[in-house]
Amino acid sequence: MSDLTLTINGQSITVTQGKTILQAAAQIDKSIPTICYHPHFTAPSLCRICVVEVEKSRVLVQACSRECEQGMVVQTDSPRVRQARKMILELLNSAVDLSAAPEIQQLMQEYGADVARFAEAKRREIPLKDDNPFYLRDYSKCIMCWRCVQACGEEVQWTFAITKAGRGFDAHISTFFEKPIPESTCVYCGNCVQACPTDALKAKREFWIERGRDVSELVRHSRLEKRNRRSEK
């Protein structure tokens, strides 16, 4: 593969063809914020927090998925970029409970996001799903980054227990036909929980420890649930 040269924030850099703007920026220690992007997965390009300005492009482009081009001139922190990121964070905060997402909260501070800007907006309010012995699903905290679906599917586990369902504001992560987790193909590998950036997916054990509850009680509780499920069949 051949090399190409571009400019990022006034600094010239040579990278191998095929590198993204995000990767090129990291090479010269210019940090670009990401949320939906996971370094081990294909960039889903969903959250748009990594947008940057590219000379001669009328629209902002996503650094996580846009490949570098010869002679490209990129600004990663211009006023236009900062304004866009601020708006994205404000919109996200208007609809989702971000209380357990410290990295996003930190970005909100850094970009001066106004938490009250869309105070009247409809919020994602979904009851906590507690249907299996290992993890809880709190989709009120879900930002639809898709990382759990990627981890469950072809990026890691090849289990395909969860996917995207619904449209627009009602789009959500679901098992097929909204079945409870024990009736899905889930193998409880925990990869989705690890990949979730907002604690929408949380190990039950961790949840109980945080609340000062006795973990042995959780084990008893899970066994009882399992027995009840079997007797219902």
Ligand code: SF4
């Ligand atoms: S549950 Fe977590 S990982 Fe899955 S889409 Fe929602 S925020 Fe992303």
